[in-house]
Amino acid sequence: MTKQVQKTLLVLAREAIVGTLAHAAQPVYEQLKREKKSPYTQELGAFVTLHTQEGELRGCIGNLWGVSPLYQMIPDLARQAAFSDPRFRPIREEELPSLVLEISILSKMRVLQDWHDIRLGSDGVLLTYHYHRAVFLPQVATEQGWDLETMLRQLCRKAGLPDLAYTDELCRFEVFQAEVFDETSV
Numbered sequence: 001m002t003k004q005v006q007k008t009l010l011v012l013a014r015e016a017i018v019g020t021l022a023h024a025a026q027p028v029y030e031q032l033k034r035e036k037k038s039p040y041t042q043e044l045g046a047f048v049t050l051h052t053q054e055g056e057l058r059g060c061i062g063n064l065w066g067v068s069p070l071y072q073m074i075p076d077l078a079r080q081a082a083f084s085d086p087r088f089r090p091i092r093e094e095e096l097p098s099l100v101l102e103i104s105i106l107s108k109m110r111v112l113q114d115w116h117d118i119r120l121g122s123d124g125v126l127l128t129y130h131y132h133r134a135v136f137l138p139q140v141a142t143e144q145g146w147d148l149e150t151m152l153r154q155l156c157r158k159a160g161l162p163d164l165a166y167t168d169e170l171c172r173f174e175v176f177q178a179e180v181f182d183e184t185s186v
Helices: 003-022 027-035 070-083 093-098 138-144 148-158
Strands: 046-052 057-063 099-106 110-112 124-129 132-136 172-176 178-182
Touching (some): 003 027, 003 099, 027 070, 057 070, 057 099, 070 099, 093 099, 124 148, 132 138, 132 148
Antiparallel strands (some): 046 099, 110 172
16 A cells, blocks of 8 residues: 555554544545545454553454454454553553554455464464464564464464464464554654
């Protein structure tokens, strides 16, 4: 995506959070809804992540598959990350100036036959084992300083599984890539 598209998506996300807090109009959303232009009409998986200026996670919600056009999904995910991530209290208006919004636009999923083929730092990973599932975006392992086995153990924990469940032949892995951009990079 071009820098302009990235910037527009970030403005759209912030506008949704501010609009919810201040009960304000959301003109960028209304314009994109009227125009219905690509790439804003594409249905792609995406995540919206909120960080403090110090880099602390403050919320992250996403959808691995496109279920609506980006111009609709990005504001929905931004509101959910800001107000409905169960790990955090809802964002307050006084926090807005210190928040940094990040968006990850996902590629299509690809099934891997062997977990050894996961490319750390490049692949996001969806682990599925029976009814348990968990996902990490591509940047998580790198940000945490994890090697592949550590990342997979952490992914198992996130899914509510024993640490070495990833070695079971019934464990399934799907990978994806992400185009990641934030308010400090565009």
